[in-house]
Amino acid sequence: MKFKMIAGAALLAASLTGCIAVSDVSDSDAVRDNTDLAVRVCGGEANVKEVSDEGYKCKTDVE
Secondary structure (H helix, E strand, O other): OHHHHHHHHHHHHHHHOOOOEEOOOOOHHHHHHHHHHHHHHHOOHHHEEEEOOOOEEEOOOOO
């Protein structure tokens, strides 16, 4: 099970090409869904700050 989670996280990280920070990967399906949603809501990959299995954060001008 642990190997499957690590492999899923590695594949997910490779598919994101280092543009989006991914944390708390315990459910790779939820992270994938949240990543798709974050890219659409935030206005592109460059505007996504972080994605986890619980949600996402967009980059803002004020941090």
